[in-house]
């Protein structure tokens with residue numbers, strides 16, 4: 001990772017498919033970066049409810065008995081939100097807000113420079 005103007009390169013365009021996210025650790029700060037197709041958004045990777053990793057939103061979940069599978073949560077590219085994979089709290093990717101609870105998690109500036117996706121911590 002390189003650091004220019006306090007922005008850290010975390011990935012390259014094409015690494016994170018549209019409608020998906022990926023988790024990163026930047027100096028001990030866990031962030032998730034989501035691609036809505038129009039923009040990349042960087043947000044805390046920990047849901048404030050019970051600390052689920054938001055980067056796993058939309059992944060297939062298999063319960064302990066292997067009796068239930070399916071996708072849990074995910075990115076809504078139209079609404080610009082991500083639903084937590086554990087209990088489906090919906091987080092605004094721009095503001096970090098969960099409207100129903102009034103809670104807010106961290107968001108970070110994210111930009112694309114040439115083919116690099118950069119995040120400012």
Ligand code: FES
Nearest residue numbers: 047049050084087
């Ligand atoms: S841990 Fe995210 S909604 Fe419960």
